[in-house]
Amino acid sequence: MEDCVFCKIKKGELPSTILYSDDDFMIIKDINPQAKIHLIAIPNEHVPYIDMMTEDGAKILGKIILKISHLQEELGLTQGYRLVINQGENAGQTVLHVHIHILGGEKLKEF
Ligand code: AMP
Numbered sequence: 001m002e003d004c005v006f007c008k009i010k011k012g013e014l015p016s017t018i019l020y021s022d023d024d025f026m027i028i029k030d031i032n033p034q035a036k037i038h039l040i041a042i043p044n045e046h047v048p049y050i051d052m053m054t055e056d057g058a059k060i061l062g063k064i065i066l067k068i069s070h071l072q073e074e075l076g077l078t079q080g081y082r083l084v085i086n087q088g089e090n091a092g093q094t095v096l097h098v099h100i101h102i103l104g105g106e107k108l109k110e111f
């Protein structure tokens with residue numbers, strides 16, 4: 001999508017710190033961190049909302065979660081981390097391109 005922030009980062013049209021990327025997704029640093037470590041895992045395919053995803057898209061989300069667990073050490077997350085997906089208005093989703101927040105690097109507040 002032309003005016004999507006995450007698609008622009010993917011295309012190199014916006015600067016970002018990309019920590020990992022493969023054929024399916026990339027992991028970048030969040031520009032406005034809500035924890036000591038705040039990363040975002042972003043599938044390459046532009047899909048605005050979780051409820052618009054295909055089965056294949058959902059499989060990629062599964063692969064992303066598994067890959068994050070394999071990257072714990074290099075991402076500084078060995079003491080634990082939290083994954084969050086904001087879906088829609090009530091959750092405060094601001095970027096309409098499905099993504100997973102990765103929060104860690106410190107003891108997170110319980111909820
Ligand atoms: P959400 O509220 O779940 O849609 O999350 C969108 C996230 O994207 C927020 O945490 C923003 O800080 C982050 N964000 C927005 N623009 C950028 C950018 N250019 N680079 C990195 N992170 C961004």
Ligand code: ZN
Binds near residue numbers: 047096
């Ligand atoms: Zn996009």
